[in-house]
Amino acid sequence: MEHDVAWKKYDEADLEALEQLASEYIDFISDNKTERECAAAAIALAEERGYRPLDEAVREGRALRAGDKVWAQAHGKALILAHLGSVPLAEGFNILGAHIDSPRLxxxxxxxxxxxxxxxxxxxxxxxxxxxxxxxxxxxxxxxxxxxxxxxxxxxxxxxxxxxxxxxxxxxxxxxxxxxxxxxxxxxxxxxxxxxxxxxxxxIEKDEADGADDGDAAAGADPAATEADAADRPVYEKLxxxxxxxxxxxxxxxxxxxxxxxxxxxxxxxxxxAGRARDLGFDRSMVIGYGQDDRVCAYTSLAAQLALADAALEKTGMCVLVDKEEIGSVGATGMASQFFENAVAEIMELAGEGGPLSLRRALAASSMLSSDVSAGFDPAYAAAFEAKNSAYLGRGLVFNKYTGSRGKSGSNDASAEYVARIRRVMGDAGVSFQTAELGKVDVGGGGTIAYIPAKYGMDVIDSGVPVLSMHAPWEVTSKADIYEAFKGYEAFLKNA
Missing domain, CATH: 2.30.250.10 (Aminopeptidase i, Domain 2)
Structure with missing residues (x-):
């Protein structure tokens, strides 16, 4: 099944919104090239839109209720934003999860x-x-x-x-x-x-290195004092x-x-x-920049969360931005840490729904988009892809029912029922989307954070933007896919 190119459906208003989003995205990934910088910038944007620190609410014992917006961070490298909805938290959350670390030296x-x-x-x-x-x-x-x-x-x-x-x-x-x-x-x-x-x-000039000039030496300078002066010199001078x-x-x-x-x-x-991300192509239809895996999904997830503004949600909407995905989601700031679970437990306690069983019920009832990039079909390397199950630049948000390697090793495999529900949400919102695998079955593969939150029993599926030259110092994405990802993530937060 071939999906149409998203560009064909845009009117002038869409194109203006697309270019505005792309411009803001280019600024974000140009100014924020580390997980620390991304987390700090995201917190600043969230606070401008009314989000308050969760730890502040905890210290004050302030109750949380529908419409409240809070953020929590871990060691300056991972972040959770939560916009509370009207239904009990035990009925679950709609979660966007992306990572903000990227390959580097x-x-x-x-x-x-x-x-x-x-x-x-x-x-x-x-x-x-x-x-x-x-x-x-x-x-x-x-x-x-x-x-x-x-x-x-x-x-x-x-x-x-x-x-x-x-x-x-x-x-x-x-x-x-x-x-x-x-x-x-x-x-x-x-x-x-x-x-x-x-x-x-x-x-180092000789008199400077000796700690005395020739006149001092001629006058019989104190050798002990000269030695002390040398010892006081900066280490770099001694080197x-x-x-x-x-x-x-x-x-x-x-x-x-x-x-x-x-x-x-x-x-x-x-x-x-070094250097800023740029428009790519005579038509300026693409973005070339460092760290688009996975900041293209992190930024669109963040933008979708903030676009909720003061909307009255039914289910609580969350944006989770984590570290260490590129090395297995390990450590205190990776998705495999207790950061996510602990932050949710604190939110539920302040909302009057605390307790381990309520927490487990809420996590199991939640739905998540593991917002991570997919391999864009590159005709220069067509032999690595299976054409009808590949992601193409310009055709919209990509859903990967499963990732993993060869026999789906290391994959979260979303259920058919959840895929159908996501299709309905995207269709109702007019979001262009496509489905894909990560290359041919025996060629390679890769993983995301999806399998980690899935251990709670929640529905999770990988979704994101197709990328050319993934993991290279400079990666390529389509502005149309960035725009459709933002729209799709916003629709998910409101309607999943």
Whole structure:
């Protein structure tokens, strides 16, 4: 069954709304390239629209009732927004769940090195990447450095026009005969993804390094005092003799951020592609940008939740944005943590429906769209896809009844009854949608967060936007699919 292209149905009002949404989306993913940045930006937008902190309500013992809007966060990297409805919470929620982490290069805890006049930062890649795609492109550094005095320094270098950028180098083609004969997975090894950060050495004048000038020496300066002066010199100056380029980089970091090399032991710095997302194509019909897996679904889910404004819902609507999906949804901020369940328990307690049994009933009665991207059919690589069960750019929101690998391993497989209910909701709202699998059966596969909330017994199905070049530094989506995803998510929150 072939679905029509969504573009054909749009009038001028639709096109204006589509372009407005796309513009706001481009700004969001350009300004927010880490899970911390996405969570902080989402909280700010939610508070502008009347959402209040859940922990504030808990401290005050403030009762929650229909129409109230609250947010909760976990370690600054995961977020839940809830808009309370009129029916008892035990009857379940309508939930949009997406992830806000994306593949990248993380700095190691001891990242600095110098060799042959070049200083580097050592990295450990995060998520599934093709290593060779990350060489020779401009990179920016985003993240935080936590110091032992309790302060947290935010780092963002490489995005402003006046900022420097960084890169991973590659071997010139003239000397790459052996390299070109390797398998793609071996062309660039993970340990070779070192980021080039400097070439200029720190030069210490002799009198500055000795802690005394020639006049002091001639006057018989106290050797003990001179030795004490040398001991008081910044660590980067002491490094200058053996690793002068690294020392100069550390000097700049000390001056700009007040940090030392040992502070990187408690840092979370991510190297991501530098630069803004852009319109793609002569017709400006697509978006090219970093991190669209899965921020295209996270942003449209967030926008749909906020678009509810002060609507009177029957079922409570929730938007759940989590971390760590790219590495298995683990950790305190991943979907597999207790964050989601604990936040729901707190909401139910303040709504007068507390208790473990009520919580279990509510979760089992809930419905969820696991909002994650799908593989867009790419004619350049048609052999990897089964055409009639693939997602196509421009044909709308994608539903994946199941994901997983080969024999559906690791998949949540939505029930036929739930798929029918979703079809009805989308049809009634005039949302263009399509169904797909993630490539041919034995070619590969992938997973999402869907199987985790499904353990409560709730209905869950994967839904999202088709993407070209998924997990590459720059990914491609269609503005029509972004628009249809937003409309579909809003309809789900109101009518599922």
């Amino acid at each position: 993380d700095l190691k805890q001891n990242p600095f090195s110098e060799s042959n006049g070049l200083a580097h930062l050592d990295t450990h890649y995060y998520g599934g990447i093709k290593n060779y795609q990350w060489v020779t492109l401009p990179l920016a550094l985003h993240g935080v450095i936590a110091k032992t005095d309790g302060t947290v320094v935010e780092v963002n270098v490489g995005e402003d026009a006046g900022d420097p950028v960084f890169c991973v180098t590659d071997l010139l083609i003239h000397l790459a005969g052996k390299q070109m004969g390797k398998k793609a997975s071996e062309v660039v090894e993970g340990e070779d993804l070192d980021i080039l950060i400097g070439n200029r050495p720190l030069v 200058a003799e053996k690793e002068p380029v690294k020392a100069f980089a550390l000097k700049l970091l000390a001056e700009k951020y007040g940090i030392a090399e040992e502070d990187f032991l408690s840092a979370e710095i991510e190297a991501v592609p």
